[in-house]
Amino acid sequence: MKKTGLKVSMVITVILGTAFSQTVERTANPQLQKVFDEGVTYFNTEKYWDALSNFQQVAAANKNENPLLSSAQLMVLKTTYRLGELDRSAQLARTFLQTFPDSRYVTEVREDLAEILLAQGKYREALNYYLDVLKSGDDAFLRSSSEEAIEKILGFYFTAEEIRALRDFTSDPFIRQFLTLKLAEKLHAEGDSRQAHKELRQVAPSATDKYLRNQVAQTENRLKSLAAPRVYVGVVLPLSGSNAALGQKILNGLKYALAQYRQAGHAEIAALVLDNRSEVAQSVRQVEFLAGNPRVCAIIGPLTSEETIAVAAIANNQQIPLLTPTASSSQISTLSPYIFQVNLDYENLGRFLGLYGVRVAGIKSAASLAPADEFGKEFTDAFCRALDEYGASIISQQWYSGEPADLKNQIANIHKAAVERVEKQVEFKINEARQNLKNLALNPPAPILKIVVDEPYCTIIRQDTTLSLTLRETLIYTGLMKISDFEIPRRDTLTFPSGLVDGFLIPARASDANLIVPQINYFDIRAQFLGSGNWNDPELLKRNKDLLKGLYFISDFYIDPDNRTFKTMATGFAKVFGNEPGRFELYGYDTMKALLSVMEAQEISRSAIRRGLLEMPVYRGLGRIISFKGNRPRVNSCGFILRYDNNRVRPAALIENGQLIIGQKVIR
Secondary structure: OOOOOOOOOOOOOOOOOOOOOOOOOOOOOHHHHHHHHHHHHHHHOOOHHHHHHHHHHHHOOOHHHOOOHHHHHHHHHHHHHHOOOHHHHHHHHHHHHHHOOOOOOHHHHHHHHHHHHHHOOOHHHHHHHHHHHHHHOOOHHHHHHHHHHHHHHHHHHOOHHHHHHHHHHOOOHHHHHHHHHHHHHHHHHOOOHHHHHHHHHHHOOOOOOHHHHHHHHHHHHHHHOOOOOOEEEEEEEOOOOOOHHHHHHHHHHHHHHHHHHHHOOOOOEEEEEEEOOOOHHHHHHHHHHHHOOOOEEEEEOOOOHHHHHHHHHHHHHHOOOEEEOOOOOOOHHHOOOOEEEOOOOHHHHHHHHHHHHHHOOOOOEEEEEEEOOHHHHHHHHHHHHHHHHOOOEEEEEEEEOOOOOOOHHHHHHHHHHHHHHHHHHHHHHHHHHHHHHHHHHHOOOOOEEEEEOOOOEEEEEEOOOEEEEEHHHHHHHOOOOOHHHHOOOOOOOOOEOOOOOOEEEEOOOOOOHHHHHHHHHHOOEOOEEEEEHHHOOHHHHHHOOOOOOOEEEEEOOOOOOOOHHHHHHHHHHHHHHOOOOOHHHHHHHHHHHHHHHHHHHOOOOHHHHHHHHHHOOOEEOOOOEEOOOOOOOOEOOOEEEEEEEOOEEEEEEEEEOOEEEEOOEEEO
16 A cells, blocks of 8 residues: 655655555445545546545535545645645644544654644754654554654754754653664764764663664664765755646655665765745745755756756855756756756757758758747757758748647648748749750750740640640640649648648647647648657557657657666666656656766765766666766757657667767767
8 A cells, every 4th residue: 555644765855645545444425435536536646626625525524424534634634735835734734633633644644744844944843743753653664754854854954962952851761762872873973983882872771662772773883884974965846836746756766766876885875855845936945055054965956947047046156066857948057057957958959859850851841830938939949940050941930829729820821831932942943944945945855846935835846746835834745844843732721741841840848749639630731740758648649650650759768668777677666666667757866876976986075076977978877868068068968869650669869968879870
């Protein structure tokens, strides 16, 4: 069963409420049960407003005949936190503990409340609730996660003297002994091993609790190792609010990477994870806090371009490397020499797709249909600049705002521009052929004796006959043009026959593709489609496999399903988190692994890590290739050109260090 509580492993804070698996008793009211079950489905599919409505409806039902009451209240609490309402969720947790003191969910709610308080910066109060969970020992998973959270809180937020004061203030024997062990470890890390052993000797003989005896053994082992202060990687992610689901997936990936690193016996590095609540202002506060502590050597996050732009000055002023896993704006890296973008920015996405389109796919003309936002404009403009640079022509750029439910006007504009282009091409061919006809008339081929080029009719004289033909007929008769050379698509239709446009760029947002595909089909657009990584939707591609056959799209991400390393990692990951890693889990995993590879190779300091990132060899991750040595400073210049064919997505080319590579050949 997946826990509904917090999962803390080598980090300080994680998202409240993973996917919920219902284990409550069945109610005598089938309708109420149905509403609750539907709420669970909404919650697990990240439709939190819908989930909240359902859980509130169940919680408001007759309390005397409602065995789902405590379960519903628990889920209202968790859903409220997911929506970023920290104050309300904290109050709901306190109310739950007062209303249901004997509920089997009490320990879980205490840890939920501890995490909420931690997200609010109320460290001492959060610590008290974590200690309560640790002491209860009701749930091995919750106890383990609370222990991990406590270690990070005490290690980062409390001095040795503050831990001593906490220990001396409590009268609870269990908590007193546990805090004494943590005090010993803190003193040892700060170089006072003599006092650390003295504190340990206070606990060792009197620890009768099995858990505490194990803790004594762990502390003894830690005190035997060379004293070294713990180094922290700061992590700023949306663990509540609108982007909570995305933040949790990335967090799970980086947690797993860090777990592997520590299991291999490497340096004592911990992640200090802070929730920015999907807010720009909170991102600024969290980055300021992390950057201001010298034990934090680097920061991963935040995720959006807007958030990253807002914190760039802080990274610059504090001279701390900041790696953003997903921000893609092309201007971010110019704001600070300490900002590193781990994915391709919009400029590189468009440029390399354009290069591939012209030099490999043979596109000579293209049109674009893109969202009128920063992503669409930067991507499209870079694509078009690349086409222009390599000799192809741009027929039309069309934009849409909001949902692309009706693109008739944009498609009509592209069609009009394409027809006008064909008309000009035909006119050019006719003029060129007319001149060639005049040259031919000077020395006509047998059996033609004479050619008279005139308007509106030309005369062709043979020994046996004289022909009076239009210019078009004459050009065809003499072989200077073919019938097909005169074909021009009708202006009164929006169909796109083959050849009207060579390439059709559609850098759709993830939510747009499903609306665009039916319109491509309706208007019978026959061209080489090119797009962004958002087209890599297995269900969408499968439903439209004939229409989208041969689609090329550029992505900073690709999983090779046959890769043994990935299969092994995915199996281990699933054992910990209950699901195999997807795109965003691997974003977190590869970002942390790349950073750790730099930290392992040299001294751990902010300046050394920055140099290491700049000089880092190409890191080949499970979902990403990462290098900052390419064509744009501190922007990852590695990725994939992917092709959809035979119901599979496969790499058609690689982008490494700012170069397009097919096999061993660099495409220039």
